[in-house]
Each structure stands twice: as structure tokens, then as C-alpha cells.
Amino acid sequence: MGIPLEQLLQAIPFEQLLIQTVNGIVTGMILALVASGLTLIFGIMDVVNFAHGELFMLGAYVGVITLAATGNFWVALVVATLTIALLGAAIHVTTLRPLLGRDPLTTILATFGISLVLQNYALWQFGPVARKIQEPFTGHFTLFYLDYPWYRLVIALLSAAIIGALWLFLKFGTYGIWIRATTQDRVMAQAMGIPVPSVLTVVFAIGAGMAAASGVLFGPLVGVNHAMGLDWVLKAFIVVVVGGMGNLGGSIAASIFIGLMESYASLWVSPAQAVIFSFVVLILTLLFRPTGLFVPTPK
Amino acid sequence: MSARRVVVYWTAFSVILALLIVAPLVLPEFWRRFLTEILIWGLLAMSSDILIGYAGMVSFGHSAFFGLGMYGAAAALLLVKPPDLWLAILYGLIAAAGVAAFVAYFATRLRDIYFAITTLIFSQIFYVIIFTWTEVTGGENGLTFGRPALAIPGLFSVPFTSETLHWFVLAVVTASYLALRRITQSPFGMVLQSIRENEARTRAIGYPIERYKIAAVMLSGLFAGLAGVLYAIQNRFAAPDFVFFLISGEVVIFNVIGGIGTLVGPIVGAAFFLLLREGFSRFFTEYYLIPVGLIFIAMVIFMPQGLLGFMRRWLNQ
Structure with a gap:
């Protein structure tokens, strides 16, 4: 304490600040991909999906296996997304559909049970040693005298593309319109002939697939292990609350905000402690804007 | 409530209590420890039942209170010489109360x-x-310390054996159960239950429900902190793993398995788990959590009342 702010800023070179900005946006976009699946499932189905981090983790593992078998990263990305989307549909049909119409809190309990099972299954199947996904390409480009890997930028763009595609699908696709109709009024949608239970299953599958895709994309940056989902689901929950539950745009803004803040914070403190900054943001949000930072003030 | 049912209730209570008192004399060492541990986890789950079962607020952050109770006890046992049992409880309760006030307010x-x-996120803050x-705090390794003697100042002081530790824990848990049972039947407890049933109407009647909720948390x-102190005394260490939210999740599992809103249900749930x-x-x-998790999911779907749910009215009379 007692260090003046200018001195603190001078201690950080400009290049490092820039690198952290780009890093923050990249992490933020991955986080946005995880959180938009979570907020989609919550906003449409009233299900708080505790198993979301485990779907992220299993997606990364399926990616590791497919990559080892085929040697192609993009094939691994697609296979992982589809596999986990199917798994998501299966989970929804077997455990969440019987809970339709019950208190949303029971879905927290059920998905918590699912997360325990999946996490221990991964530990059992793949062991405690972290696996690595090889990046599809390793090129660098120069960013103010510093090398920066292209791959990181590609992740951010891909995440943005997937989220954009989801938005277009929800806005203009026939099935997207079904999904939005189900959100607005489940009973009325059913009366209009929309197969509501199937729509909910598809939504859960889409959310699960998005989690898996982000798992594979993020795999090359960190090791893949059975506990990697825990960190992410917590961060995604923070994002979803800060951005406003069920609000896609808010989640993206909040993800980038949290990503940037944590990467700036890690200039001064260790990454483990940088998490505390997001916690503080969450507390402040709850105090002053309990409906979320990025939604219009309720009237 | 008929007089006969009251007699049946207290008879059952006394029989189970008597069995638990005799148990350490007949059980082998492993199961004696196991039973004591069940009682401690049961106390933690029971404390959470006040929120889940009576006030209708599902807390995923009980590990914070439990863990801070442990670390509070650790502070007393490490800093104060000679280690004192009652001081450990006092420190643990103060630490847990401080955290609880913070969490409750927000x-x-x-x-x-x-x-x-x-x-959940608050408990993670304390974990980090x-x-x-x-x-x-000793970081990942946690803290280890000696067990204090079982003492009443000015009367006696003897080292804990596994039997006396069991009886001490049993006494604390029984007293907590009776206190919590009394509280849930008090006007305060009735207001909590009415918040669970219909928050808007309770507010309309004129109860300051925010204050009631803060008091409930x-x-x-x-009580969760008290469970943490007991666990620290039994195992002679405090570790960050016990602040991690998986512990909170297990507490919720105990409640659901045993039956929420029954107070004894969570203890039964802990024992079953x-x-x-x-x-x-x-x-x-x-990998035991795979079958346990599957059983838990099945219970959420098919048996949402839990093991003792069918006795809920009877236990609360």
C-alpha cells in the first residue's frame, strides 16, 4: 500500500498491458461461449445447469480422443460438439424431462448430481494426468515487438461466429422461432402445436454442444483435466448473473468485461487471486443492479 | 396434537438417544469414529435445513460457515496456550458468525x-x-494442531478418548437439535415457514422479511460453524478442501436424501450418504461418487420427499 497510482502504472510496460488486453478479450470470448449456452438453458428452460462445466470438460476430452484418432483439429471440434450435444439430449430426456413443472430448484439438485457423476467418470476413464490438445496451427504475428499466436485470435473470432450463428438462428430460423415462442409462453406454444418437450431437449443439446465446442477451442491454451469444468462453471455463473439471467447480449458483454478485468488484475496479483476481482464485481452488481449490469433498468 | 403422539415422539427420541450413547461401548474403533463423523456432518446438514426446509432458501455456501468454524477453532488452538476447548468453540463461532453476517447481508x-x-460464489471467495x-492459513496444506482436553474450568480436565469425544459430540448435536426444534416452532420459525410458503403475503402482513432472512442465515x-469446530477437534486439522463448494453440495445432498424440513432427516441423510x-x-x-450420484439423481426424480419426508408433519409437531 501507499504506492502512488502513476508509479504502479509505470511499473507495467505498455506492451504487457496491450498483450493482457488481447488475452482478456480472447478469454472473454471463450467465457462468452460457455456462458451463452448456460444462459440459453436458463432463460428458456428455467434450468440452472450445474453440469455445464462438466460438459465443457467432456467436450475437451472427446476432442483429445478424436484428435489422437484423426489428427485433424477441426474434425475433433465438430465431433466433440455433436457427441456432447447428443449426450446433452440424453441427459435432458432421462433426468430433466421428468422434473418439468417442478420447482426450478430441483433442477439445480439434479444437475449437481449429474456433474458429480460426469466428473468422476472422467477421472475414472482418463485418469488424473492432464492431457494436451495440439493447436491446429502455431503461427505468430508481431504485435508491438512481441510475438502473439494467431490461434488465440482465431478462437475469439470462432466463438463470436458461433454465438452470432446462434443469435441468427434464434431470430430468423423456424426452429429458433419455436424456441423463442416456448420461452414466452410454454402453454400457448404447446397449444399452437409446437412440441414443447422436444424443443426443450434441443435447447439443452445446443447449450451442451456450445460448452463442448468451447472446451475443445480452449484445450490448447490449458491442460485438459477432469476438474477443469469447476472453474469455468463458476465463472460462467458470475457472468450470467452480472450480465442478467437469460440475456444473451448481456452475457457476452459481461464475459468480455470479466475476461479483461481478470487479465489486468493478473498483472499485479497471481491468477488464482485475480478471481477475487470478479467476485467483487459480482457483489457490487448484486448490491446495485441485482437484475444484471447489462440490462435496462426495470421500470 | 394429541398427548399420545407426544409420548410416542419423546419415547422414540429417548430410545434413539440411548442407542447413540451406548453405541461407542459396543462398536469397534473404526465404526465409533464413523458414527461420530456422521453426527458432525448431520449437525452441518441440520443447520442447512433451517434455510432449505423451513425458510425455503437453498444455500450452496454452507462450506464457508463450516470451514470458517474449523479455521476459527484452529486459530484458538494454535495461538492460545494451553489449548482450550471452550475457547476453540468460541473462536469458531465468532468466525462463522462474521462470515454468516457478511453472506446474509448480500x-x-x-x-x-x-x-x-x-x-455458492461467496463460499468460493472464502475458499480462494x-x-x-x-x-x-497454511494454504493448500491447511493447519494441524493438537486436540484440547475435555475440561470444565475449575472442575476437571481429562484428555479426550474416542468414547468421550463421541459423547461430547452427541451432547452438542442433541442440544443443537433441541434448540433448533424449539426455534422452528417459535413465532420466529413460523414466520420463516410463512416466507417459504408465500413471501409476498408475509411481507403484506407486515413482517420485515429481510430481517427474518438475515437472522435465519x-x-x-x-450451527454450521459449530459443526466445523467439532470436525476440527475430531480430526485435528483444518484444510481448504472443507471450504470448497463440493462440501456445500454434499450438504444439500444430505438434506434431499434425508428429507428437508424435518431436522432429523438431514442427519439420517448424512448417515445414508x-x-x-x-x-x-x-x-x-x-470413484464412489458415480453410483452415489446416480442414486441421488434417482431420489431427486422419484423420491423428492427424501427418506423421512413421510414423517415430516409428525416430526414437526
Whole structure:
């Protein structure tokens, strides 16, 4: 304490600040991909999906296996997304559909049970040693005298593309319109002939697939292990609350905000402690804007 | 409530209490320890039942209260020489109460799912602080300390044996049960239950429900902290793992398995869970959570009332 702010800023070179900005946006976009699946499932189905981090983790593992078998990263990305989307549909049909119409809190309990099972299954199947996904390409480009890997930028763009595609699908696709109709009024949608239970299953599958895709994309940056989902689901929950539950745009803004803040914070403190900054943001949000930072003030 | 049912209730209570008192004399060492542990986890689950079962607020952050109780006891046992049992309890309760006040102030602004997520994230805040503040908390390794003597100042002081430790824990848990039972039947407890049933109407009648909720979270946190102190005394260590939110999740599992809103249900749930874990870990080694998780999911779907749910009215009379 007692260090003046200018001195603190001078201690950080400009290049490092820039690198952290780009890093923050990249992490933020991955986080946005995880959180938009979570907020989609919550906003449409009233299900708080505790198993979301485990779907992220299993997606990364399926990616590791497919990559080892085929040697192609993009094939691994697609296979992982589809596999986990199917798994998501299966989970929804077997455990969440019987809970339709019950208190949303029971879905927290059920998905918590699912997360325990999946996490221990991964530990059992793949062991405690972290696996690595090889990046599809390793090129660098120069960013103010510093090398920066292209791959990181590609992740951010891909995440943005997937989220954009989801938005277009929800806005203009026939099935997207079904999904939005189900959100607005489940009973009325059913009366209009929309197969509501199937729509909910598809939504859960889409959310699960998005989690898996982000798992594979993020795999090359960190090791893949059975506990990697825990960190992410917590961060995604923070994002979803800060951005406003069920609000896609808010989640993206909040993800980038949290990503940037944590990467700036890690200039001064260790990454483990940088998490505390997001916690503080969450507390402040709850105090002053309990409906979320990025939604219009309720009237 | 008929007089006969009261007699039946207290007879059953006395019989079970008597069995638990005699148990350590006949059980082998392993199961004696196991039973004591069930009682401690049961106390933690019971404290959470005040929120889940009576006030209708699902807390996913009870590990914070439990863990801070442990670290509070650790502080007393490490800093004060000679280690004193009552001081450990006092420090543990103060630490848990401080955390509970903090969590209660913020989290009670939110309802339902938001409350659950917020309490979860609060417990993670304390986990990160404890995990990274190595100089004070010992970081990942935690703290180890000696067990204090069972003493009443001015009367006697004897070292704990596994029997006396069991009886001490049993006494604390029984007293907590009776206190919590009394509280849930008091006007305060009735208001909590009416918040669970219809918050808007309770507010309209004129009850300051925010204050009631804060009091409920603090009460719950105090008893959870007490469980943490007992666990620290039994195992002679405090570790950040016990602040991690998986512990909170297990507490919720105890409640759902045993039956919420019954107070004894969570203890039964803890016993059932720990027995399942013990049984399955013989076959599945450390992957016991796979079958336990599947059983839990099945119970959420098919048996939402829990094991003792059918006795809920009778237990609350």
C-alpha cells in the first residue's frame, strides 16, 4: 500500500498491458461461449445447469480422443460438439424431462448430481494426468515487438461466429422461432402445436454442444483435466448473473468485461487471486443492479 | 396434537438417544469414529435445513460457515496456550458468525436460484482467500494442531478418548437439535415457514422479511460453524478442501436424501450418504461418487420427499 497510482502504472510496460488486453478479450470470448449456452438453458428452460462445466470438460476430452484418432483439429471440434450435444439430449430426456413443472430448484439438485457423476467418470476413464490438445496451427504475428499466436485470435473470432450463428438462428430460423415462442409462453406454444418437450431437449443439446465446442477451442491454451469444468462453471455463473439471467447480449458483454478485468488484475496479483476481482464485481452488481449490469433498468 | 403422539415422539427420541450413547461401548474403533463423523456432518446438514426446509432458501455456501468454524477453532488452538476447548468453540463461532453476517447481508437480497448461486460464489471467495493466503492459513496444506482436553474450568480436565469425544459430540448435536426444534416452532420459525410458503403475503402482513432472512442465515451459519469446530477437534486439522463448494453440495445432498424440513432427516441423510460412500468405495475405490450420484439423481426424480419426508408433519409437531 501507499504506492502512488502513476508509479504502479509505470511499473507495467505498455506492451504487457496491450498483450493482457488481447488475452482478456480472447478469454472473454471463450467465457462468452460457455456462458451463452448456460444462459440459453436458463432463460428458456428455467434450468440452472450445474453440469455445464462438466460438459465443457467432456467436450475437451472427446476432442483429445478424436484428435489422437484423426489428427485433424477441426474434425475433433465438430465431433466433440455433436457427441456432447447428443449426450446433452440424453441427459435432458432421462433426468430433466421428468422434473418439468417442478420447482426450478430441483433442477439445480439434479444437475449437481449429474456433474458429480460426469466428473468422476472422467477421472475414472482418463485418469488424473492432464492431457494436451495440439493447436491446429502455431503461427505468430508481431504485435508491438512481441510475438502473439494467431490461434488465440482465431478462437475469439470462432466463438463470436458461433454465438452470432446462434443469435441468427434464434431470430430468423423456424426452429429458433419455436424456441423463442416456448420461452414466452410454454402453454400457448404447446397449444399452437409446437412440441414443447422436444424443443426443450434441443435447447439443452445446443447449450451442451456450445460448452463442448468451447472446451475443445480452449484445450490448447490449458491442460485438459477432469476438474477443469469447476472453474469455468463458476465463472460462467458470475457472468450470467452480472450480465442478467437469460440475456444473451448481456452475457457476452459481461464475459468480455470479466475476461479483461481478470487479465489486468493478473498483472499485479497471481491468477488464482485475480478471481477475487470478479467476485467483487459480482457483489457490487448484486448490491446495485441485482437484475444484471447489462440490462435496462426495470421500470 | 394429541398427548399420545407426544409420548410416542419423546419415547422414540429417548430410545434413539440411548442407542447413540451406548453405541461407542459396543462398536469397534473404526465404526465409533464413523458414527461420530456422521453426527458432525448431520449437525452441518441440520443447520442447512433451517434455510432449505423451513425458510425455503437453498444455500450452496454452507462450506464457508463450516470451514470458517474449523479455521476459527484452529486459530484458538494454535495461538492460545494451553489449548482450550471452550475457547476453540468460541473462536469458531465468532468466525462463522462474521462470515454468516457478511453472506446474509448480500445474499438475502436475492431469491430462489439467485440465492443459491450467490451463496455458492461467496463460499468460493472464502475458499480462494484461504487457499492463497498461505502465511496465515497454511494454504493448500491447511493447519494441524493438537486436540484440547475435555475440561470444565475449575472442575476437571481429562484428555479426550474416542468414547468421550463421541459423547461430547452427541451432547452438542442433541442440544443443537433441541434448540433448533424449539426455534422452528417459535413465532420466529413460523414466520420463516410463512416466507417459504408465500413471501409476498408475509411481507403484506407486515413482517420485515429481510430481517427474518438475515437472522435465519446467521442462525444457520452459527450451527454450521459449530459443526466445523467439532470436525476440527475430531480430526485435528483444518484444510481448504472443507471450504470448497463440493462440501456445500454434499450438504444439500444430505438434506434431499434425508428429507428437508424435518431436522432429523438431514442427519439420517448424512448417515445414508456416508454409509453408501463407505460401501461403494470398497468396489469403486475413489470413484464412489458415480453410483452415489446416480442414486441421488434417482431420489431427486422419484423420491423428492427424501427418506423421512413421510414423517415430516409428525416430526414437526
